[in-house]
Amino acid sequence: MKIICIGRNYAKHIEELENERPDEPVVFIKPDSAILLKNNPFIIPPFSQDIHYEVEILVKINRIGKHIDRKFAHKYYNEIGLGIDFTARDLQSRLKEKGLPWEKAKAFDGSALIGKFYPKDTFDLDNIKFQLFKNDELVQDGESSHMLWKIDELIAYVSQFFTLKIGDVLFTGTPAGVGRVKANDQLKGLMEGKVMFQIKIK
Ligand code: ZN
Numbered sequence: 001m002k003i004i005c006i007g008r009n010y011a012k013h014i015e016e017l018e019n020e021r022p023d024e025p026v027v028f029i030k031p032d033s034a035i036l037l038k039n040n041p042f043i044i045p046p047f048s049q050d051i052h053y054e055v056e057i058l059v060k061i062n063r064i065g066k067h068i069d070r071k072f073a074h075k076y077y078n079e080i081g082l083g084i085d086f087t088a089r090d091l092q093s094r095l096k097e098k099g100l101p102w103e104k105a106k107a108f109d110g111s112a113l114i115g116k117f118y119p120k121d122t123f124d125l126d127n128i129k130f131q132l133f134k135n136d137e138l139v140q141d142g143e144s145s146h147m148l149w150k151i152d153e154l155i156a157y158v159s160q161f162f163t164l165k166i167g168d169v170l171f172t173g174t175p176a177g178v179g180r181v182k183a184n185d186q187l188k189g190l191m192e193g194k195v196m197f198q199i200k201i202k
Helices: 011-016 070-076 089-097 151-158
Strands: 003-007 026-030 051-053 055-061 077-085 112-119 129-134 137-143 169-171 186-191 194-200
Touching: 003 151, 055 112, 055 129, 055 137, 055 151, 070 077, 070 151, 077 169, 077 186, 077 194, 112 169, 151 169
Parallel strands: 003 169
Antiparallel strands: 003 026, 055 077, 055 169, 077 112, 112 194, 129 137, 129 186, 186 194
16 A cells, blocks of 8 residues: 655645645655554654654545546545654755655655544544644644645545555645654644544654
């Protein structure tokens, strides 16, 4: 399986990183080796002094598809979840400056925390509220209604480039409030009041 990630999908997050607002979704891939194994802590890698959390709504693909029309995109997923796109922000900034690919900063081992999934009809997809708490302090407070591109638009868009396969996971971008983690931090993600993951940083 692969993990397809969207960058810059919330206006306030674009502002906080002083990025340009894109005309099309920003897309990158994480390999399956990026998945943080269940119940493991996130271990800060030695190549970064500035690992950031990015809480994101996840979509699990349940059907093979390419060139998916937006109006049929809803047929390609049944479950919605929450996760973290861990990012080595210092490394990413250096790569961005040089115009180089982001993979080392975004796709390293353990960089994809995939929490619980629920059937998509559990939620009103255009109005999902989700939060990330760091050591019980609210650090990110997101609403799917603030996405620049909705889930179905993202599926239509990315499937022009990548065949979607059963089990693939789409990370839909992070709202504002990203920040650094340090050893012994605890992160907890909630979606509509449900605890979707809890993780310790080491
Ligand atoms: Zn992200």
